[in-house]
Amino acid sequence: MEQQAPKRLEELRKLLEEYGHHYYVLDNPVVSDAEYDALMQELIQLEEQYPQFFSEDSPSVRVGGEPLPFFEKVEHRSPMLSLGNAFSDVDLRDFDRRVRQLVGDNVTYTCELKIDGLAVSLVYEKGKFKRGATRGDGTVGEDITANLKTIPAIPLRLKEQVNIEVRGEAFMPKGSFEALNVAKEKVGEEKFANPRNAAAGSLRQLDPKLAAKRNLSIFIYAIGYLEEKEVPSHHEGIHYLKELGFRVNKESRHCSSIEEVIAYTEEWVQKRGELPYEIDGIVIKVDRLDQQKEMGFTAKSPRWAIAFKFPAEEVVTTLEDIELNI
Numbered sequence: 001m002e003q004q005a006p007k008r009l010e011e012l013r014k015l016l017e018e019y020g021h022h023y024y025v026l027d028n029p030v031v032s033d034a035e036y037d038a039l040m041q042e043l044i045q046l047e048e049q050y051p052q053f054f055s056e057d058s059p060s061v062r063v064g065g066e067p068l069p070f071f072e073k074v075e076h077r078s079p080m081l082s083l084g085n086a087f088s089d090v091d092l093r094d095f096d097r098r099v100r101q102l103v104g105d106n107v108t109y110t111c112e113l114k115i116d117g118l119a120v121s122l123v124y125e126k127g128k129f130k131r132g133a134t135r136g137d138g139t140v141g142e143d144i145t146a147n148l149k150t151i152p153a154i155p156l157r158l159k160e161q162v163n164i165e166v167r168g169e170a171f172m173p174k175g176s177f178e179a180l181n182v183a184k185e186k187v188g189e190e191k192f193a194n195p196r197n198a199a200a201g202s203l204r205q206l207d208p209k210l211a212a213k214r215n216l217s218i219f220i221y222a223i224g225y226l227e228e229k230e231v232p233s234h235h236e237g238i239h240y241l242k243e244l245g246f247r248v249n250k251e252s253r254h255c256s257s258i259e260e261v262i263a264y265t266e267e268w269v270q271k272r273g274e275l276p277y278e279i280d281g282i283v284i285k286v287d288r289l290d291q292q293k294e295m296g297f298t299a300k301s302p303r304w305a306i307a308f309k310f311p312a313e314e315v316v317t318t319l320e321d322i323e324l325n326i
């Protein structure tokens with residue numbers, strides 16, 4: 001007869017999973033950091049006391065396991081495609097014209113912020129997080145599961161026991177990036193050039209305990225495959241991902257015309273500085289899945305999506321940043 005795990009251990013796992021979801025996925029904390037940390041410490045101590053009740057989806061895995069000798073290569077079940085680029089309204093209108101030529105005039109778009117981070121794939125079996133990987137060359141990536149498990153915004157268990165693979169952008173918030181570079185400067189270590197390099201550098205090193213300290217987060221933006229369920233549109237797919245427990249970006253907008261899309265790009269060129277994370281553009285997707293299927297793919301990109309790239313953010317170099325060699 002299998003021994004029952006102590007009640008308190010199960011209770012702590014449920015509490016920390018619930019609190020973690022509110023804090024890191026919904027950006028809506030229900031307990032203080034101090035209370036969350038105290039409960040986590042209590043769970044870690046209990047799990048050390050009862051190692052026979054180890055569970056791979058316990059919230060305690062967020063602190064990170066032992067360093068790996070190397071990363072395994074993994075093949076994505078469906079390719080992680082790249083996006084064609086648009087640099088102007090003319091390019092966006094050309095895209096809209098191509099879409100209408102292929103699927104007719106009854107077309108709407110979903111616009112999403114293009115987060116400046118590291119593209120990753122997350123595989124769930126019966127709702128449990130099994131494997132996470134970098135994009136790599138789109139077909140083969142590196143298995144960075146151990147590092148991704150330390151990201152609190154990545155659910156270890158979904159609200160439904162589905163087999164699903166999702167794609168998203170792991171990133172380091174601007175505030176965490178600034179603090180990390182201050183800490184590196186203090187000990188004379190090389191600073192990261194930007195949050196994207198900091199996120200990639202944190203996830204592509206072999207020690208999960210180091211990744212756990214980097215305050216990384218993620219936004220999920222695509223379903224790679226999903227068994228036993230069809231979603232009719234992209235925006236309904238994203239809503240489903242949110243219901244499953246994934247962190248999705250609240251700024252996405254369902255647009256009924258390319259004019260609305262252009263207005264959205266102009267809005268975010270202005271507002272990007274107000275975001276707590278860096279973005280390098282906007283991704284525009286034909287919203288209906290039947291029309292996406294009708295349009296298909298080129299060798300490496302979908303015909304039904306495009307990335308509108310922002311001009312590189314001009315870096316204002318303050319006087320104290322310029323070594324005054326007078």
Ligand SMILES: CC(C)(CNC(=O)c1ccc(Oc2ccccc2)cc1)c1ccc2c(N)nc(N)nc2n1
Nearest residue numbers: 078079080081082083112113114115221222283305
């Ligand atoms: C649209 C897609 C390319 C994802 N989609 C896929 O990767 C993808 C992959 C196989 C698909 O189906 C196939 C299945 C088998 C073979 C070929 C295709 C469908 C979509 C993409 C890429 C980058 C994005 C980004 N940086 N930010 C946001 N917000 N969205 C993004 N969306």
